[in-house]
Amino acid sequence: MTLLLARRILELFYDKNDDGMFVPGDGDCVMNENSGWGNIRVSPLLTVWRRLHVEYDSMGAVKDNTVVAEVQEIVVLEDEEEIVVKLHPGEHLPLEEDRFAGGYLLDNSGARFEILGNTDRQVRLKKSGDSVPQVGTVRLRDDDVLTDGQDVPDLTPTARDGLKEAMAEACVEVLFDIGGHQGNVKFKGNLDLSTEKKSEEEQQFLLDHWNSKDKNRENYWVIYILVGFQGTRREDCDPNTEPCTLGRYFAPGGGAYVFYETTRDLAQKYNLCAEKVERLSLVHEVGHLVTRSESDDITIWDVKTKDPDHPGYRVINEDFYALDFRYTPECLRLIRTATKPWGPEVGNP
Ligand SMILES: [Ca+2]
Ligand SMILES: [Ca+2]
Ligand SMILES: [Ca+2]
Ligand SMILES: [Zn+2]
Known part of the structure; x- marks a missing residue:
């Protein structure tokens, strides 16, 4: 039989x-x-052996994502297709090299010029006809989707349903039902993990907004997700040649980010569905939180479609997605034997 x-x-x-x-x-x-x-x-x-309660928030309106500077001199290179705009040293310093590549410069009259690259003191623009920016105040923008004043959106249903599907394989039911929901957490353009102290402050920032953190128990799993903007300056996909970190978990204090802007930036770069990139990011970070594993054997990678020029990039094409938002066999095993997600230690009820 x-x-x-x-x-x-x-x-x-x-x-x-x-x-x-x-x-x-x-x-x-x-x-x-x-x-x-x-x-x-x-x-x-047995279809459910644990419930995973997810509290999720998102940041509020984008702030200071435009850099204002004063022009010192404009040089039009006759033989090349470039205009070089030299900047006065000022409050805009320091500027990350080539952060604005793919973005644009706006001059006082509102004219817009595509940026090819930048250093601290100058911006290279693509020449277009005879137009040259006006000397005076200029605004620099990178290729970010969200501009100043726009609200950071919440987790999409695609991402939330994807987490439910991925966790169901480990017999865990996911409920987005705890801690209330805040859509206007104070905006931060980049995380700062440059020192131990800064990293602790970033961890505390998550804990401060995680209302249900004291409810996390072995028989009652609770995690926290914040839809933020970008990871650190060196991994925010600006310029596009830089690593694109899509999310970040915090251990052992708990909580994780899904970075709205970086998932959109990566999606645009590879012409992918942004919501599916976000789904991948959510499933991946939650895998870390639940298993307390810092290994990267979390979500399935399709090695064949990995871009050899960009080691570490996870999302390349549609085929890849079909696999990638699911957990690896090892991660499923860890979820099935997990005690409770990362979070502050709390006494018994
Ligand atoms: Ca919001
Ligand atoms: Ca950057
Ligand atoms: Ca970018
Ligand atoms: Zn990871």
């Missing part, structure tokens, strides 16, 4: 003629509490 386990773990069949297929009417039958082969019945399968 062969029992086929099909459609993941949801249904069990009796395969009468051992042909490896379920054909109703062929003598094969569904095995559950009510039906089965002869008098044999199957007790209900």
